Amino acid sequence: MATFNGTKRNEYTKDKVRNMRSERKTKKAKVAGVSDKDFQYYLGDLIGAGHLRIEGFNRMETTIEPLAVGAADNIVATNLTFRSLQKGDRDGLRPHLTGYLTSGHPNDPHFKLKGWFNEDGSVRIELVK
Numbered sequence: 001m002a003t004f005n006g007t008k009r010n011e012y013t014k015d016k017v018r019n020m021r022s023e024r025k026t027k028k029a030k031v032a033g034v035s036d037k038d039f040q041y042y043l044g045d046l047i048g049a050g051h052l053r054i055e056g057f058n059r060m061e062t063t064i065e066p067l068a069v070g071a072a073d074n075i076v077a078t079n080l081t082f083r084s085l086q087k088g089d090r091d092g093l094r095p096h097l098t099g100y101l102t103s104g105h106p107n108d109p110h111f112k113l114k115g116w117f118n119e120d121g122s123v124r125i126e127l128v129k
Contacts (some may be wrong), residue, residue: 003050005098016103021046052099052113056082065081094118101127 002011012020024046029039058081067073082095095117115125 004100005053007051007053009051011051011100012102014102014104014106017046017049017102020049021104046104048101048103048108048111050099050101050111051112052115053098054080054082055096055098056084057095058082071086097123097125 003009010053016111023087024043027036027043028126029036045106057081060081061079065075065077067075080095084095094116097113097117099113099115101111101113103111109129112128114128115123117123
């Protein structure tokens with residue numbers, strides 16, 4: 001089994017995606033007051049799965065602060081650190097993403113994903129062959 005782009009994560013196979021899809025349809029809700037049907041609707045109908053990687057990723061730091069003393073809710077701050085190369089006049093300031101998407105359908109190709117973070121916090125994603 002192949003690993004994904006310099007990580008220890010195995011790439012999803014078509015069989016794995018099909019298994020994940022069927023398992024998702026039988027998942028049970030773990031929160032009181034939420035029906036299994038509502039939980040399965042929230043999860044959605046899995047069409048494909050894959051990974052995205054931030055190019056130049058260095059580390060991720062997470063800090064957790066209690067919302068109030070004794071409260072169950074917390075404020076979580078996550079900081080990502082990355083380094084990118086700016087070539088000539090091209091924009092290298094935004095972290096770019098690379099990845100793949102595997103469908104469970106036997107006729108679908110192994111799609112490549114490309115993307116980057118925009119200044120407004122949105123992520124541009126492209127699905128390419």
